[in-house]
Amino acid sequence: MNQDSTKYAIEVKNATVRFNMASEKVDNLKEYMVRLATHRLMFQEFLALKNINLQIRPGEAWGLVGANGAGKSTLLKLICGILTPYKGSVSINGSIAPLIELGAGFDVDLTGGENIFLNGALLGHSKEFMQRHYDEILEFSELRNFIDVPVKNYSSGMKARLGFAIATVVKPSILIVDEVLAVGDAAFQKKCTDRMDAMLSRGTTLLFVSHSVPQVRNLCTHALWLDHGTPRMLGEVNEVCDAYEEFLRVPVSARTAPAAPKHTDDGRYDYLVVGSGISGATFAYEAARRGKKVLVLERRDHVGGNCATREEQGIQVHRYGPHIFHTDDRPVWELVNSLTPFNSFVNCPVANFRGQLYNLPFNMNTFARMWGVTSPQQARDIIAAQQGECSGEPRNLEQQAIRLVGRDIYETLIKGYTEKQWGRPCTQLPPDIIRRLPVRYTYNNNYYNNRWQGVPEAGYTALTEKMLQYCEVRLNTDYLADKARWDALADRVVYTGALDAYFGSRLGSLEYRSLRFEEETLPQTDYQGVAVMNFTDAETPYTRVIEHRHFQETCQSPVTVVTREYPQAWRPGLEPYYALGDAKNTALCAEYAKLAAAEPKTLFLGRLARYTYLDMDKAVREAMDLAARELK
Numbered sequence: 001m002n003q004d005s006t007k008y009a010i011e012v013k014n015a016t017v018r019f020n021m022a023s024e025k026v027d028n029l030k031e032y033m034v035r036l037a038t039h040r041l042m043f044q045e046f047l048a049l050k051n052i053n054l055q056i057r058p059g060e061a062w063g064l065v066g067a068n069g070a071g072k073s074t075l076l077k078l079i080c081g082i083l084t085p086y087k088g089s090v091s092i093n094g095s096i097a098p099l100i101e102l103g104a105g106f107d108v109d110l111t112g113g114e115n116i117f118l119n120g121a122l123l124g125h126s127k128e129f130m131q132r133h134y135d136e137i138l139e140f141s142e143l144r145n146f147i148d149v150p151v152k153n154y155s156s157g158m159k160a161r162l163g164f165a166i167a168t169v170v171k172p173s174i175l176i177v178d179e180v181l182a183v184g185d186a187a188f189q190k191k192c193t194d195r196m197d198a199m200l201s202r203g204t205t206l207l208f209v210s211h212s213v214p215q216v217r218n219l220c221t222h223a224l225w226l227d228h229g230t231p232r233m234l235g236e237v238n239e240v241c242d243a244y245e246e247f248l249r250v251p252v253s254a255r256t257a258p259a260a261p262k263h264t265d266d267g268r269y270d271y272l273v274v275g276s277g278i279s280g281a282t283f284a285y286e287a288a289r290r291g292k293k294v295l296v297l298e299r300r301d302h303v304g305g306n307c308a309t310r311e312e313q314g315i316q317v318h319r320y321g322p323h324i325f326h327t328d329d330r331p332v333w334e335l336v337n338s339l340t341p342f343n344s345f346v347n348c349p350v351a352n353f354r355g356q357l358y359n360l361p362f363n364m365n366t367f368a369r370m371w372g373v374t375s376p377q378q379a380r381d382i383i384a385a386q387q388g389e390c391s392g393e394p395r396n397l398e399q400q401a402i403r404l405v406g407r408d409i410y411e412t413l414i415k416g417y418t419e420k421q422w423g424r425p426c427t428q429l430p431p432d433i434i435r436r437l438p439v440r441y442t443y444n445n446n447y448y449n450n451r452w453q454g455v456p457e458a459g460y461t462a463l464t465e466k467m468l469q470y471c472e473v474r475l476n477t478d479y480l481a482d483k484a485r486w487d488a489l490a491d492r493v494v495y496t497g498a499l500d501a502y503f504g505s506r507l508g509s510l511e512y513r514s515l516r517f518e519e520e521t522l523p524q525t526d527y528q529g530v531a532v533m534n535f536t537d538a539e540t541p542y543t544r545v546i547e548h549r550h551f552q553e554t555c556q557s558p559v560t561v562v563t564r565e566y567p568q569a570w571r572p573g574l575e576p577y578y579a580l581g582d583a584k585n586t587a588l589c590a591e592y593a594k595l596a597a598a599e600p601k602t603l604f605l606g607r608l609a610r611y612t613y614l615d616m617d618k619a620v621r622e623a624m625d626l627a628a629r630e631l632k
Helices: 029-037 072-080 112-122 127-132 134-141 156-167 186-201 213-219 237-249 278-288 330-339 364-371 376-387 397-405 407-422 460-467 479-487 583-597 616-631
Strands: 010-022 043-056 061-065 087-092 096-099 174-178 205-209 222-227 230-236 269-274 294-297 309-312 315-318 325-327 350-353 356-359 452-454 472-474 490-495 512-522 532-535 544-547 560-569 602-604
Touching: 010 072, 043 072, 043 087, 043 230, 043 330, 061 072, 061 213, 061 237, 072 087, 072 096, 072 174, 072 205, 096 156, 112 127, 112 134, 112 156, 127 134, 134 156, 156 186, 174 186, 186 205, 186 213, 205 213, 213 237, 222 237, 230 237, 230 330, 269 278, 269 479, 278 294, 278 460, 278 490, 278 616, 309 460, 315 560, 325 330, 325 616, 330 460, 330 616, 350 407, 356 364, 364 376, 364 407, 376 397, 376 407, 397 407, 407 532, 407 560, 479 490
Parallel strands: 061 205, 061 222, 096 174, 174 205, 269 294, 269 490, 294 472, 350 532, 490 602
Antiparallel strands: 010 043, 010 087, 222 230, 309 315, 325 452, 350 356, 512 560, 532 544, 544 560
């Protein structure tokens, strides 16, 4: 177990716990040693926890629910350091007070008072510390009249009182509680709850296990449902508890283990999801984890859509351009992190204009390089003087950019890049393509202002594979080539492909821009020193160079993989990347939207189906909201 100073109080990454179960009885030590030495000691492998990912921030209260044997107590012991993971890791930031088995360290032949000091020592407290808190422990446990009685004469409730009083005498940063409130009378349970409430109000992080769902709802804000050692659902406490209680109402004989459903072509599905990109995968995950049967069709030979990654000699390569997840939406961030751990990558791209390098976004480092200024006011004065060049309402992108940042920045860092990207002069592009440009008068190269950002440590393909783990997925399958057949298999269709293609482009084709990628593996450990470098001059044919190893916090690969990104005109057969949001295409999109609204069983989701640009977090949020409306 690693101690670190991360932003999480508790972080569990891909943790698996394995136990060896003896497959035959061995009666004595001699026979055991003989069998061990001759490699005849046989065990069966049992995975008590499988690929657990959990990130808990300081001050949060999490409940663990699940049937007996689900792995709840095992997870607590893993976090406390009692167990070590077979695979994965556990990181703790702060002191832990573990209330896993109250009184487990008691010597039953000693008195209650003697056990206070013994148990305190086992928890790491000095004798002097326990003496200072001795009366407090007696007061809370209400055992003053029995403190000189041997513990072997205590009832289970008395042991629980004493154990809880000892364990909570300190004010830990992390409190771990396993079924403590299942013993003792109602008054004691309320007393324990009140103490935990007080600790939570002072910022203590809580991890709480109980078979009492009402107690979990009352104490916790988030919950994780474990089933046979596998996460079945994670999120807001009431949502998880509702799903768990609904599961409990199903007869045991009818319950299904958390495994991917398999169906034949003549079977029925609740949902057919067309496309396995971030939008489709999120909806499929939300539906499947609520027990719906989901079939996902993907025309490519891999899942993940345009954010798909693949591993190349220890480097996660972004197959279709760089994707950095950034958001201010806590539930969205918690959802993706519950499926696979994200690193803390911060996007600090660099612009290359004819060999001169500038920091992005536009900030004091940029201005110092461009004008030699040293103060924010100097930069403001220059930009303000140049902004006045364009008066009135901007009629095109060029005027909009100058109004926002002035001509120098526009000519050096915007014009060439934008014209390459869109394939037309900035004077012919609508102004709302750049409604705003980030300008900072500080020395801050972080491209995003969002609270959370990062990249999945195992890549985006791993993220989408986790989202689709309970769905049936068919690759290399073109939904539109046999639409009627596929539609007949499901009650509802969630379509994430191109909007006009769904209707056979009967009203005309919507226009897009496409991209072409040239990838190169180089026998060196660094090529450009940054993940993304934009080439903002008009002469360089590509818009940016991506060096993928820099998306990873640590990369030991002896090579580096770089990708050059070339914009190109779109035509049928090419991948549509960016919607052309001009007046003509916007009007045509509106007509297709009317047709989509009239579809009786199809839901349209994602950037292509809505003919718009979506950041990944917005795509996830849109899919979560659609699922919430559909599945309530």
